[in-house]
Amino acid sequence: MAEIQTEQNETLFIQHFREESRPLGYYLREMAGYTALKKAFGMSSDEIIGEMKKSNLRGRGGAGFPTGMKWGFIPKQSAKPKYLVCNADESEPGTFKDRDIMRYTPHVLIEGMVIGGFAIGAHSGYIYIRGEYVREAKLLNDAIDEAYAKGYLGKNILGSGFDFDLTVHRGAGAYICGEETALLNSLEGKRGEPRVKPPFPAISGAFAGPTIVNNVETLAAVPFIINKGGDWFAKLGRLEKSGGTRLIGVSGHVKKPGLYELPSGGITLRQLIYDHCGGVLGDKKLKAVIPGGSSAPVLTADEIDVVYDIDPMMKIGSMLGSAAVMVVSEEMCVVRLLIRITKFYAHESCGQCTPCREGTRWMEDVLERIEHGSGREQDLNLLLDIADNINGKTLCALGDAAAGPVMSFVKKFRADFEAHIRSGKCPNA
């Protein structure tokens, strides 16, 4: 990893994450606000999508799908209206990056959405924001009002002839509504349950019209790409096929938790934890790292020399997910930690499909039993089996999100689980 530099990294967002940055005036003055939009209006849809492809921007919502390619799936002609939807549900435990974009630089998101709408031919946009983000929803609405007042939203934007309306839609507190098709159901006023794919939203999404769903951070990158070019953005990243910077949320047992912005693929997990975050709290030994939101399979202290980006993380059997890193010191009981995670996914399962509805709760029950002293020797294999019977066999990825932690924790920390079962309680308690 000799080439990896951590100095003089260019950042797009984080220097603006201050209260003063919020007003439109700041955005126009300090961030070249709405100049990308003007530029985009001089480009064709294909040219914009071409820049997006060149940028190597990959979705920041979790799956890392190339954004330009996704936009390219939208049919040029459509009898039904097209939609651009921003996924601001940000509910994966550990994740708090989209919040700051909406809180401090809402206009960059708005501008990104108008450009996105123009590129795919959508005249309506929605920001689906998690219900708990009460303040952010209000700030977004204020910014949207400002944008309407100045003609950046609404009819004939900047004299271009292009119309675009933007609406903030608040969720009602379900994690599953961050899954894009459940989000669309919820947006339509239906029960928040994922839909069978195909059809993918690009073909039939919101109100059955062609729809792009992108994460907040993804859409907020768009103005930078249009202004400075796809090639420039691609070069911000340090790996092939992964452009731009990443907002990384670090929490747990580190000395300096918080939000970091670093080049995509620019550091290893070890550098992140020890160089940027000052190491483990109280200089304890590192026990584990949950590297990409709580659904990401856990890593042991020996596995953190991995480059922290989409492909390398996948290669070692985990994922970058929403780039939320949770650091776990030796003082934390991994059994309790896994129970907490499993409870979450069981609680948030929509209940539609069999393996997730039945299996997540079963895993939770078995883990609870182990924690409360009535674990049995065969429980660990049972847990692995249940998780395996869920993994890859559900309707949406929430099943995998529940199975991944169980499989990785039990496999990697089996001794801790066995000790619990043998002694009928937490040996460290």
Add this chain to the structure above:
Amino acid sequence: MPKCIIDGREVEFTPGQNLVEVAKKVGIQIPFFCYHPGLTVVAQCRMCAVEIEKMPKLQTACSTPAADGMVVKTRSEKVIQAQKATMEFLLINHPLDCPVCDKAGECDLQDFSFKYGDAYSRYTEEKRTYLDLDMGPVIKKNMNRCIHCTRCIRFGTEVAGIHEMVAVRRGNSTEITTVDGRPLETDYAGNYADLCPTGSLTLKDFRFKKRVWFLKRTSTICEGCARGCNMTIHQDNNVIYRCTPRENMEVNKYWLCDEGRFNFRYVNEESRVTVPMARGEVDWDAALAAARNALSGKKVAVLVGSDLTQEEAQLLLQFVPRHLGEAPLYHFGTPGIRSPQDDMPADRILKRKSKTANLHGLEKLGLKGFEALPSGTQAVLLVRGGRARLPELKGVVTVGVGVFRADEAQGFAAVLPGASFAEKDGTIVNFEGREQHLRRAINPPGQSKLLSEILMVWANSKGGTHV
């Protein structure tokens, strides 16, 4: 035609067909719960998982359209393991009370458990339970047996046109129930019991009356209206226990309305006249004599129920001129519905306004709808299959042939008890002109006879012709 390969066998398919249907064509069963050919595909139960070459994950056959050259395995090790897993998941919270469940013997959950599941479960935690819910007169709910396939919800919104079944709460606590726990409103509610793959939704009318393996089935047609839905009569020992829909994509798809489904009840009813009557129970000879007597020398009109079959109506068309002289014939059946033009759709689903099955057939035979008796009419011969609504007749002597309730036949000079739709064979013609066939499921009860027999003894018995 494009072809795919399923378990090593080449199968032709029509583009758009899913793998469950394509496999079925060559006799390969892919088990499924949430899929129903008459409802949208949701791929929720995961029972239909199959392995498809070049795809790393198992795919759900119900939501996968066959593609040219696709290679599918329905019995690979991975598939068998997934089926076992799904069965295990579905059963961990199931009461497994098949011995006291009315669905046993025709339960997909039971059958697939036997075929694709393991005999043994690893579940030792407490089972999830729900409170029961009164869903009104048609359906009994036992939520503990529900496998959350959502067929009922989709039937309500997509077929019955009413969003009355819903899922509430979520995850493991998801409950399938009605909106606010209200009773069901649709008049197609019986279908909920048919399409529920478990004993969660059962028919109140049928449950615990008979274990299904004792029932004998006869394919026939519903006589409840002019659509003529295809259905099956289930009987044992000459008693009808229930009627269920029979698939016919051109007539009723997979469904029956409640009125048609429960129409059979009159067949077994106590009050049905099943012995010859002439102001009291008499034998056939005396009843026939009374009937002839009542009509003899009078100006007679013949009213033919449009619940009769074509064959029965044709017999009457021959019989009447020979034995009742000039007597005119009219058909009757539904108040206000006298001609095919009156028979409009009664709802947006199946029902027709003509509440008898053979209005269109009788019109084809030249009979006209009854409006009023020709003036001077003194006597009426009323012939009915059982369902036609009797017209109000005043100041005439009436002889009834066919199926009547005792109270209906009160003032009749004679009743010659006949056979209901379930007791005879014959042709009926539906609103689209489709000829369909009633099949005899049970014997006419008591001393009732088929119309052909009644007319024959009438014609041949002492006293000869009327004229």
